[in-house]
Amino acid sequence: ERAAEEAAGREYMRSLNELTSKAKNKKTIASWNYESNITAYNEEVQTQVFLEVAEEEKEYWKETMTYFWNEFEDEDLKRMFQKYSKLGTSALPEDLNQRLIKAVNNMQSTYAKATICDYKDRMKCDLHVEPEITDIFAKSEDPEELKYTWVEWHKAAGAPSRASFTEYVEMNNEAAKLNGFDTAAEWWLSEYESSDSEEQFMALWKQVHPLYQQIHAYVRRHLRLKYGDNVVSAKGPIPAHLLGNIWAQTWGGVEKFTRPYPDKADVDVTAALISQNYTALKMFKTAEEFFTSLNLSGMPDSFWEKSIIEKPNDGREMVCHASAWDFFDGEDFRIKQCTTITSNFFKTTHHEMGHIQYYLQYKDQPVIYRAGANPGFHEAVGDVIALSVSTPKHLRVMGLLEDGPDDLESNINQLYKMGLDKIVFLPFAYLLDLFRYGVFRGTTTPDNYNCHFWKLRESVQGVEPPAPRSEEDFDPAAKYHVAADVEYMRYYISFIIQFQFHRSLCQLAGEYTPGDSSKLLSNCDIYKSTTAGNALGKMLQLGSSKPWPDAMEMLTGQRNMDASGVLEYFQPLHDWLKAENERTGEYIGWEPSTVQYC
Numbered sequence: 296e297r298a299a300e301e302a303a304g305r306e307y308m309r310s311l312n313e314l315t316s317k318a319k320n321k322k323t324i325a326s327w328n329y330e331s332n333i334t335a336y337n338e339e340v341q342t343q344v345f346l347e348v349a350e351e352e353k354e355y356w357k358e359t360m361t362y363f364w365n366e367f368e369d370e371d372l373k374r375m376f377q378k379y380s381k382l383g384t385s386a387l388p389e390d391l392n393q394r395l396i397k398a399v400n401n402m403q404s405t406y407a408k409a410t411i412c413d414y415k416d417r418m419k420c421d422l423h424v425e426p427e428i429t430d431i432f433a434k435s436e437d438p439e440e441l442k443y444t445w446v447e448w449h450k451a452a453g454a455p456s457r458a459s460f461t462e463y464v465e466m467n468n469e470a471a472k473l474n475g476f477d478t479a480a481e482w483w484l485s486e487y488e489s490s491d492s493e494e495q496f497m498a499l500w501k502q503v504h505p506l507y508q509q510i511h512a513y514v515r516r517h518l519r520l521k522y523g524d525n526v527v528s529a530k531g532p533i534p535a536h537l538l539g540n541i542w543a544q545t546w547g548g549v550e551k552f553t554r555p556y557p558d559k560a561d562v563d564v565t566a567a568l569i570s571q572n573y574t575a576l577k578m579f580k581t582a583e584e585f586f587t588s589l590n591l592s593g594m595p596d597s598f599w600e601k602s603i604i605e606k607p608n609d610g611r612e613m614v615c616h617a618s619a620w621d622f623f624d625g626e627d628f629r630i631k632q633c634t635t636i637t638s639n640f641f642k643t644t645h646h647e648m649g650h651i652q653y654y655l656q657y658k659d660q661p662v663i664y665r666a667g668a669n670p671g672f673h674e675a676v677g678d679v680i681a682l683s684v685s686t687p688k689h690l691r692v693m694g695l696l697e698d699g700p701d702d703l704e705s706n707i708n709q710l711y712k713m714g715l716d717k718i719v720f721l722p723f724a725y726l727l728d729l730f731r732y733g734v735f736r737g738t739t740t741p742d743n744y745n746c747h748f749w750k751l752r753e754s755v756q757g758v759e760p761p762a763p764r765s766e767e768d769f770d771p772a773a774k775y776h777v778a779a780d781v782e783y784m785r786y787y788i789s790f791i792i793q794f795q796f797h798r799s800l801c802q803l804a805g806e807y808t809p810g811d812s813s814k815l816l817s818n819c820d821i822y823k824s825t826t827a828g829n830a831l832g833k834m835l836q837l838g839s840s841k842p843w844p845d846a847m848e849m850l851t852g853q854r855n856m857d858a859s860g861v862l863e864y865f866q867p868l869h870d871w872l873k874a875e876n877e878r879t880g881e882y883i884g885w886e887p888s889t890v891q892y893c
């Protein structure tokens with residue numbers, strides 16, 4: 296009867312856990328070897344391992360489905376069976392799975408290998424997106440150089456992946472159907488374990504939209520003042536190549552010439568890192584020390600032996616985009632990133648180490664629960680730490696910022712700098728998966744991929760392409776996560792919930808009191824607070840063993856995601872921007888673009 300069935304199910308889960316650990320370890324090793332050194336041989340091995348493991352997982356799945364787990368009383372046992380019942384892409388027949396793997400490998404390697412010629416030296420044609428193109432967008436103030444670089448990158452990295460992307464969509468939708476979903480969109484959304492996730496995401500966007508419109512209007516004004524009316528219009532969308540980032544996803548690159556109080560001391564962490572001889576290793580060790588100051592885990596020895604923290608100079612092709620890896624054996628955890636000494640990479644190092652910290656905290660969970668409470672949680676951990684690190688108070692503790700006034704103007708400048716990272720990013724992240732939901736659902740088809748992408752870029756983000764676009768182009772694949780089949784709503788969610796987490800951690804650390812202007816949320820640094828660290832660790836140890844509202848409630852007392860954290864953090868900036876945009880009579884929002892892209 297049921298009790299015996301559940302006892303048998305429990306025993307089965309124990310053996311399946313071991314098998315799954317080995318299977319995932321094999322796949323992760325094959326992927327690591329391929330993405331660290333893109334060769335035909337390494338791709339062949341990765342594909343063979345994925346196909347072999349898929350056949351193994353099909354066998355396990357058949358056994359799993361012989362249990363009546365839907366009637367189980369033991370909620371935890373039922374949750375494990377429910378998760379194992381979703382086979383993922385391994386549900387595909389071998390030939391379709393091979394086509395899917397090939398399509399994604401084609402897009403990934405196109406992206407990783409794409410190079411363009413230098414604007415100033417057309418004979419120099421070995422510029423990759425990391426570090427060369429990233430550096431150009433962080434430094435150049437020449438609209439022609441930026442336009443050229445933008446067009447060349449999208450031509451080299453995006454357009455060639457159109458066919459592979461179309462194949463990937465077809466295969467991914469087939470896999471979704473075999474897992475009981477209508478399309479891959481519902482499969483991705485199922486990770487958020489709510490029937491109304493899309494409505495929740497839209498509600499969050501409505502909460503933050505007014506704040507975004509204010510910072511958008513302010514930045515457009517200052518870009519117009521710098522580049523002139525015929526480059527930046529008074530009421531239209533902002534041209535994407537002028538925002539300091541090749542994807543216009545964060546706008547920190549324009550902070551230095553648009554900030555509210557220009558005569559206040561500059562907070563240039565990059566210069567300080569360089570002048571203090573920071574190396575990639577020192578950035579990693581510094582980040583690790585913040586985690587251990589919270590009584591969280593340090594990195595294991597194998598992490599330092601096996602991670603790749605700088606681009607090897609042996610001429611190999613590799614996936615440079617930063618990533619953190621769990622090898623599912625409870626011991627092997629690695630980061631792969633092509634670090635350069637910049638403030639952005641200092642943040643990224645904390646971001647990636649946040650993933651490793653989550654892996655370490657839940658490493659004793661059953662393998663099936665070694666994931667974030669929802670994908671947004673995993674992206675939020677490192678960023679929450681970085682919110683403390685990037686305060687002037689903490690940067691002074693580290694000697695990366697000399698002492699300066701803590702007056703209102705400095706605080707507005709600091710909030711503005713953070714806003715160009717955190718507020719500005721929200722519409723970009725949101726639209727990237729609104730686009731892919733439409734593609735998976737078929738409301739966007741290959742003959743209007745690029746048109747629909749830019750319609751969303753204009754309507755949601757208020758950004759337009761620097762040059763006419765057509766369906767000869769395929770701009771979405773010029774973004775890593777589209778080429779690499781990485782879901783992106785996780786970042787949108789992370790940039791909302793990380794402020795809910797930050798608020799709770801700051802209260803626990805005694806660094807923040809609601810309504811007390813001497814303890815602003817934006818000036819909170821939880822460094823060395825073991826109280827905060829222990830609370831964070833407890834939530835992370837859950838992995839995905841409980842629905843994410845349980846995890847959220849454990850740390851914040853709330854069971855829902857809401858933008859109150861973001862809005863509270865940026866309130867002084869919001870007030871300032873509204874007053875400033877009123878003072879200058881800036882048009883809020885944007886009229887339709889006049890650029891031809893559909």
Ligand SMILES: C=C(C[SeH])C(=O)N1CCC[C@H]1C(=O)O
Pocket residue numbers: 544616617618619643646786
């Ligand atoms: C650093 C990572 C690896 Se998970 C990343 O892809 N991020 C971090 C922030 C947003 C997103 C991006 O770069 O697009």
Ligand SMILES: [Zn+2]
Pocket residue numbers: 646647650673674
């Ligand atoms: Zn991440």
